[in-house]
Amino acid sequence: MVKPTLMDVAAAAGVSYATADRVLNRRGGVAEKSVLRVLAAIEQLGYTRDVTAANLARGRSYNYAFLIPAQAGTFFGEMRAAVKAEAKARASQRINIMIEEVPAFNSDGLAEVLESCIDRDLSGICLVAIDSPRVRKAIQALRAKDVFVLTLVADTQSDSRDAYIGLDNLAAGRTAGRVLSLASRDGGVVLPIAGSLDATDHALRFKGFKQAITFDATVLPVIESFDRPENVADAVRSTLEAHPNLTGIYSIGSGQNGLFAALKEVQKSVTYQLPVVVLHDLVGSVRTALAIGLVDAVIDQKPDQQIARALDAMKALSDGETLPPDFGTIVPSLYFQDNMPSAPADGPEKGPSL
Amino acid sequence: MVKPTLMDVAAAAGVSYATADRVLNRRGGVAEKSVLRVLAAIEQLGYTRDVTAANLARGRSYNYAFLIPAQAGTFFGEMRAAVKAEAKARASQRINIMIEEVPAFNSDGLAEVLESCIDRDLSGICLVAIDSPRVRKAIQALRAKDVFVLTLVADTQSDSRDAYIGLDNLAAGRTAGRVLSLASRDGGVVLPIAGSLDATDHALRFKGFKQAITFDATVLPVIESFDRPENVADAVRSTLEAHPNLTGIYSIGSGQNGLFAALKEVQKSVTYQLPVVVLHDLVGSVRTALAIGLVDAVIDQKPDQQIARALDAMKALSDGETLPPDFGTIVPSLYFQDNMPSAPADGPEKGPSL
DNA sequence: CTCAAAATGATAGACGTCTATCAAAAAATG
DNA sequence: CATTTTTTGATAGACGTCTATCATTTTGAG
Structure with a gap:
């Protein structure tokens, strides 16, 4: 019932600890049949090396x-x-x-x-x-x-x-597209705003977005803001003038402050209705904007x-x-006001050291 | 630069290892001033006990x-x-x-x-x-x-x-409501189906759902299926007869097979349109249903x-x-076809044991 | 069979900590 | 000051593993 040690393995295999160790750590110089017996014993006992003890010994x-x-x-x-x-x-x-x-x-x-x-x-x-x-x-x-x-x-x-840890940007874009599709099932006009389509992540998101827009709607030409808030604000304003019935906005990149400024104007105005807005990364001001209903959905990459x-x-x-x-x-997470996780959640706190 | 050991702490405090150990493990019998000196040394060196070594020694x-x-x-x-x-x-x-x-x-x-x-x-x-x-x-x-x-x-x-690990069911229900709200901004008829409202989780989800339905729509009386597939199928069929313009379904519990059966009929029919369907737990048949577009959104509790x-x-x-x-x-996760995580994702695989 | 080569066994000291014991020193008590 | 009590120091053996060394046994070649 107790976890077997390498000693147990050696005993079961009928060899010495030294030999078992030579097999486990591939030090070589062990006869084929002994190797097999040790491996069999490992298998049979379900031995797993105690990594913590190993690291301790190695000073690693x-x-x-x-x-x-x-x-x-x-x-x-x-x-x-x-x-x-x-x-x-x-x-x-x-x-x-x-x-x-x-x-x-x-x-x-x-x-x-x-x-x-x-x-x-x-x-x-x-x-x-x-x-x-x-x-x-x-x-x-x-x-x-x-x-x-x-x-x-x-x-x-x-x-x-050796590895890449990161958001599936295509899926993220598709998710955004899906939200806007759901929200405008009977047509509409949607505006995508990117930082720069030269950035691969923005390009991928945009590609996914277009894939997922299935409904009969107009996708306006994508705006590249180069992360300047004024550009975004201006673009939203002029788009609304040209398309008062704007139903959706997908903000692909960052630099959201310009967007928020423009949306606040819309919120106050009587002429326009707030479009459904999807953007990225649940942080700081975005969190606030979602909480107060200025935007509708946030795609997060869970840092x-x-x-x-x-x-x-x-x-x-x-x-x-x-x-x-x-x-x-x-995989991108989609958050509404309703399932927004609470802010900074650290891990378990240290109590009195045992 | 190396991580200090308890020996280092003892030396820095000018006491023996034994005393430092007595302080660290609260064994008592240590003069106040010694305690303070040890604690100060711990603080100063930034000592943290090597838990792995401790567990090893304790045989724990x-x-x-x-x-x-x-x-x-x-x-x-x-x-x-x-x-x-x-x-x-x-x-x-x-x-x-x-x-x-x-x-x-x-x-x-x-x-x-x-x-x-x-x-x-x-x-x-x-x-x-x-x-x-x-x-x-x-x-x-x-x-x-x-x-x-x-x-x-x-x-x-x-x-x-000592603790409860589980889904925020209220938030889950609200999220479902939000999706249906988005999908039916200009009114509609939505049908909630629960297993049993006596189950606290179902009741909470339903409560959240109602909270989040903000648009001008009819929420039909909730159906309690008691997890029998036939009940669900029948309910969906008769509801569709009474409300051919049904826009949304929220399936609060499990027992989804009846739902899928009914939806497949709708899919084939020419009379009705598929409503937007939100349900719970991305597993097995639900996953398939989402992938083929039979349902629209799944709220997952990430087992x-x-x-x-x-x-x-x-x-x-x-x-x-x-x-x-x-x-x-x-916090509930919301998945569409587009950001559905791949199926069974285990952790890293064991390679050749080092 | 002999001798070298290959394989194996035995064992010690380390890693950082825990637990325990015994002796020595310091402090408090009368 | 002598005696008790409290506080400290020193140290050993354990935990499971790694690394290394040295002695012994087994194997294979000639």
């Missing part, structure tokens, strides 16, 4: 670094908070997590930090990728030194990192879950496990 | 039992699978998880199993509660023996268990996440931590 601890873009909107702020929370929660399990601030939207800055990580004895790094030759090279150098590299939120080429996933992935990789194919795919 | 392992109702629909099947997956994943961390089958809807059967658990050296039990004096008494007996008792999916009185949460909660409690107030509240 897991050192991971997260490179999170500085500010760049509250989204990464939430991410950073989530990393901190996880760091605290796993500190007693020999898992050390370091957070590095990285200049936003700056591939050279990112590369610099990456390069500085090379001799820091890390077992894994998590970063929000910005593609550039220098970044790619830095990543390669790290992986050559057996550092696992995961991308978060934004990906690089799939062969140059806390993402970093938990990322850590699980890195730990698994460090332990020599392999990840299932779509382990990193984050 | 976490033994948890999950009492999952036998069959009773695929939902609990998914739950059981999720428990198994977690059990496997945490086996190497000295966490043993046992699954006990419990007869469904049978408080005496549940009580019996609970009573048999009393001398099994468990540190925690997770059960789907069915309220009855005998069950309550069994729970009390367990808690008196320092076994943590968590309820899952269905709760008992809040003072008779896998629930059991992960439950385990985290039990582990935290075992380690003497306290849970934040709404730790167990599961």
Whole structure:
């Protein structure tokens, strides 16, 4: 009934501890038949190595670094908070997590930090990728030194990192389209607003969005705001003038403040009706806007879950496990006012140390 | 830079290891000033006890039992699978998880199993509660023996268990209402179907549903199916005859097969249009129905996440931590065809054992 | 059969903590 | 001051594993 130890395995296999250990840790120099007997004993007893004892003996601890873009909107702020929370929660399990601030939207800055990580004895790094030759090279150098590299939120080429944890942007766009479809079953006019269609994530979301718009409605040409609030506000205003019957808006990117400003005007006006609005990332002002009914639905990519996933992935990789194919795919969550999760939920609090 | 050990703390405090240990583990018999010095050293060095080493030394392992109702629909099947997956994943961390089958809807059967658990050296039990004096008494007996008792999916009185992990049913109902509201902005007729309004979860969902129906629509009287498929099918058919313009259906409980049968008839007919259908729990046939467009939205309570949460909660409690107030509240997820997560997603697979 | 090579056994010290015991030192008591 | 009590120190063995070393046995080749 007690969990078997390697000693038990050795006894069951009729070999010494040393031999069992040689098999388990692939040290070689063991006769074929002994290997088989040990493996059979492992199988039969259902032995699993006590990883915690092993790590203790090895003096091993897991050192991971997260490179999170500085500010760049509250989204990464939430991410950073989530990393901190996880760091605290796993500190007693020999898992050390370091957070590095990285200049936003700056591939050279990112590369610099990456390069500085090379001799820091890390077992894994998590970063929000910005593609550039220098970044790619830095990543390669790290992986050559057996550092696992995961991308978060934004990906690089799939062969140059160990895993990608991030939102399924196509599904996200389709979900948005579905909401607007439901809300305008008998036709209407919908306006998509992106940051820039050159960004792959925005492009994917837009693609999914168009796929899911099944009803007989007009999809206006997508507006690219380049994340400037004024652009968004102006676009909404002029669209409403041209199409007073606007039924839906899908805001693909960030820079929501311009949108909110315009929507507030609409809310006060008597001429127009509030369209159904779908946007991304349940953070700060978006949360408020949803709560007061200024917008209708928010698609969230669950930053806390993402970093938990990322850590699980890195730990698994460090332990020599392999990840299932779509382990990193984050399915978008859809929130209304009604099922909005409460704000900052950290993990369990430390009580008196036992 | 290395993580400090208790030895380091002792040295920094200018006391022996033994004294530091006495303070850390509250063994008593230590002079006030020494206590303070040790605590200061802990603070200053940022010492955290290596829980894994401590557990190793204590020979401690976490033994948890999950009492999952036998069959009773695929939902609990998914739950059981999720428990198994977690059990496997945490086996190497000295966490043993046992699954006990419990007869469904049978408080005496549940009580019996609970009573048999009393001398099994468990540190925690997770059960789907069915309220009855005998069950309550069994729970009390367990808690008196320092076994943590968590309820899952269905709760008992809040003072008779350590935590409840489960869906926010009010929010779930509101979410359903919101979807139908969006889909029928200019009026319509919606039909709610419950299993039984005596079940608190169904009643709560229905309450939330009514709250969220804001548009100018007729909410037909709720139908209680008592989980018999024929009842559901009949109700849908007769409702459609009386209200050919039926715009929405909210199926509050389980027993969806009758619903699907009726909807398939509608799909083939030329007389009626498919209403917008919202239901619960993304499992088996529901998943298929969503995929083929027979229904529109599914509210899921994420069984896998629930059991992960439950385990985290039990582990935290075992380690003497306290849970934040709404730790167990599961926010409902809303899935369309478009953001439906892929089916059974287990954790990372074991590769060659390192 | 002999001898080297290969395989196995035995065992010790480490990792950080727990638990326990015994002796020594310091403080409080009269 | 002598005696008790309280507080401290020192240390050993355990937990399950890793790593390493050295001695012994078994195997295979000549």
